[in-house]
Amino acid sequence: MSGLRLADFHSHLVPGVDDGSQTLEDALEGIGRMVAAGIDRIITTPHFQGSVTKDAQRLAEELQRMDEGWVLVQEAVQEEWPDVDFRRGHEVLLDIPDPDLSDGRLHLGGTSSVLVEWPRFQVPPGTAQVLEEIARAGLTPVVAHPERYSGIDAHLHVVRQWKATGALLQGNYGSLVGRYGPGPRALILGLLSEGLLDYLSTDFHGRPHLELLIDEGREAMVAMGGEDAFELLAAVNPGRLFDGEPPLPVPPVVPEPTLLERIKSWISG
């Protein structure tokens, strides 16, 4: 544990509503581990399909279902960890380009930020315009785990377009240590080396066999000389999101070549 007070706004801890925790017991076991890891502010974010917002009746039914699960876990957390700031939002799937995000329950924990993702870890055409529209509605889109998308070029063009709209980027701790394979690991290191990432969160799915990977992610960043950047990404900036403040700039973290890499490049001239 780093001793930092961490804040985390991407997790799936409302029991039985998505692919996260299926029982209240599992959710509480997971939240206990988050608290032990130093997190004292949590926004949990069940999956929500943007297209559902276009159908008033389905929207009301879905949000009602989320509300019921949320109340269960919220009351239990309040009792067990009264000092933890525990809120809810959603991870909104942009399965249509123009979801209606006006219901405050779709925002992150009472703020004007909205956590979004595109289907199947693919970047469809027109993503920057979609984010622009969300920003035009007075909201700040936060793109969940950009490093997990396929089709992002090495120069990070589309990611730069997202950021130019005012969108912010949340990476997963697990990506730092290869939890999703070498592609997402390479991409998150690329984002860090350009100073493009704004936040780290767990995207924890609240089940006993799943690891948080916070300490492992921190170790990976410390090894790259990125200890200060880690503090910004894991503690300062997500804390500012809870307070409705924009993130602070994160200095680029460029991994030092290992001794072996240095020897190889010396040999190859």
Ligand SMILES: [Fe+2]
């Ligand atoms: Fe998620």
